[in-house]
Amino acid sequence: MADRTFLSWPFLEPQHRDLYDRVDAWAGASLAALDGADESGAGAAGIVRRLVAAMGQAGLLATAVGGRDGALHGPLDARSLCICREVLARHAGLADFSFAMQGLGSGPISLFGTDEQKARWLPGVAQGNVISAFALSEAEAGSDVSALAMRAKPDGAQWRLDGAKTWISNAGIAKLYVVFARTGEDPGAKGLSAFIVEADTPGFSVSKVIDLIAPHPIGALAFDGVKVSRADMLGAPGDGFRIAMATLDVFRPTVGAAALGFARRALDEAVRHARTRKLFGQPLSDLQLTRAKLADMALAIDAAALLIYRAAWTKDVTGARISRESSMAKLFATEEAQKAIDSAVQIFGGLGVTRGHIAERLYREIRALRIYEGASEVQKMIIATRVLADAQT
Ligand SMILES: Cc1cc2nc3c(=O)[nH]c(=O)nc-3n(C[C@H](O)[C@H](O)[C@H](O)COP(=O)(O)OP(=O)(O)OC[C@H]3O[C@@H](n4cnc5c(N)ncnc54)[C@H](O)[C@@H]3O)c2cc1C
Incomplete structure (x- = not known):
């Protein structure tokens, strides 16, 4: 059972807790069948098509284009995007991908489109009839x-x-x-x-x-x-560069949220294994070096969550550009998730490097998040630029 204590942090509101429960229930009921699915490029394309249609039908994709209270689209809510991505990533990487791309692909329209452009495209994206890029x-x-x-x-x-x-x-x-x-x-x-x-x-x-x-x-x-x-x-x-960067500002913390979902899954799986695997006459979880790994993973997860929901809250509540907060959240969450997942692989031993094992899958899935939507080095450049600019004022 993934940690839920963050849901009572002051960054989040009752609607976010409801969304978490709704998405988690849907994912629990709908995504288990993805275990062992055809992972080839063509297989993945078919899965994404089906997932987009299913999420559209379940009403989850409206969140990707800012919809709430029955509306198919509206102002993007960064915290809702992060909640959806973290929950979906914890269940299945392709589900997170399907959701995220509906948001990112249509994000420039949500943020900068005219009323006509929004009315033409966003309902189809929300219903899962139009896949976006x-x-x-x-x-x-x-x-x-x-x-x-x-x-x-x-x-x-x-x-x-x-x-x-x-x-x-x-x-x-x-x-x-x-x-x-x-x-x-x-x-x-x-x-x-x-x-x-x-x-x-x-x-x-x-x-x-x-x-x-x-x-x-x-x-x-x-x-x-x-x-x-x-x-x-x-x-x-x-306006193109400004549109691209403002869209990435909103979606970068959500990449961190996906990494957070992967890391939470890695910790859950590692804890379950460490408690049941016997080594030297005792559970693996009783060995101090294992405990140190679990502690580091839990610490990184909480710290990443704080940065992610801080960035998303700042966007939602102040409406300001959040380049610094957004870059910090993505950088820290993705880099730390990579380390946490590596620790999980280590805790699983040979099982962790066996093709198709959950730890092995997470190990492959997390890697690209440190590269796309701005590699970690790019995030460091953005943070440093802001730090230096702020020092001049
Ligand atoms: C899985 C995946 C999905 C993607 N999806 C999309 C998509 O949907 N739409 C889209 O437009 N693009 C997408 N991309 C592209 C992605 O945004 C680029 O891969 C990314 O911006 C890096 O560009 P590049 O691959 O050309 O690497 P390069 O720009 O050649 O960079 C190579 C490496 O240089 C390093 N680097 C970068 N800047 C600095 C610096 N200032 N100082 C030192 N080192 C630095 C980083 O480690 C970086 O990884 C995707 C990429 C991947 C891997």
């Missing part, structure tokens, strides 16, 4: 977003997009892609804009499928004269 990264522009090369040029009443993207989660199964391209108002990051692109637009294709160590649908995209209407731009020309 966030297309920022390119082969030569991962950590360095300002190096983005994909172009968008005015073409009569439309925009014409040419170029390539890579590492795009949900490539091939998404219907809705939010795509960032260079429109050239200024050099570097200030010359980017964001567009809504539908998968069946002529000139758009998935050029490559990528096979990950913990598979989820992901690949490269090609844009060959893709035309979108002027109404499909998000914000104004030149």
Whole structure:
């Protein structure tokens, strides 16, 4: 049984506790069948399709686009996003992924869309009928977003997009892609804009499928004269970098929350094993070196949770940009989850490195979280930049 004491911390409100119980009950009833499922890229794509449909039907995806009290969408609530991701990740990595990408892929529309853009896309995302994707990264522009090369040029009443993207989660199964391209108002990051692109637009294709160590649908995209209407731009020309970064601000703590869910699962499984496995005539959990590992894991989990819900609370309550808090939460939670899961693998011994074992799965699943939505080094740069800027004021 995962620790629930954090639910009474002052960062959270009764609605968050209710959400936790609702998502946990749904996940407990719906996700056990994923154990031992086909993990290949194609298998994962099928699972994500089914999960998005099931979560849409269960009403869980409305949270990914800010819906509550029966509304299909509304203002994003960072704490609700974190609660959902932490619970789902604890049950099954692909469930967390499915939920997270519905939020991230449509996040620029939730945060910056016009009423028409929101009404057109967000209900479908909430119902699980429209799978969404966030297309920022390119082969030569991962950590360095300002190096983005994909172009968008005015073409009569439309925009014409040419170029390539890579590492795009949900490539091939998404219907809705939010795509960032260079429109050239200024050099570097200030010359980017964001567009809504539908998968069946002529000139758009998935050029490559990528096979990950913990598979989820992901690949490269090609844009060959893709035309979108002027109404499909998000914000104004030149707003793209600001839209991407503000979206990541909201979703970075949720990456930390997913890492927290993985770490909680690792601790639960390690405790269960350590209490029952006999070594040298006593339970493994009676050995002091095991206890030290369990203590370190529990400490890291609580500290990560504090940073995550601090960041999310700050966003929800003050409405301010939370780059510093968001980066701290993602950095600490993902790095510490990696260590906690490694300890769990160690506690399980040979079982922990056996393919398909929960500890082995978590060990593969956590790794990418230290790289995507800004690698740990990028988070350190953001934190240090804020610390230095604050020291000048
Ligand atoms: C599983 C997965 C899913 C993804 N999903 C998406 C998606 O849906 N949409 C999307 O747009 N992108 C996505 N990405 C791309 C992801 O955001 C990039 O992989 C990430 O930004 C890093 O870019 P890169 O891989 O090109 O590595 P690079 O930019 O080449 O960086 C390599 C390494 O350099 C180090 N580094 C970075 N900055 C610094 C620094 N300042 N100082 C020192 N070292 C540094 C880091 O360790 C980094 O890992 C995904 C990636 C993965 C792995």
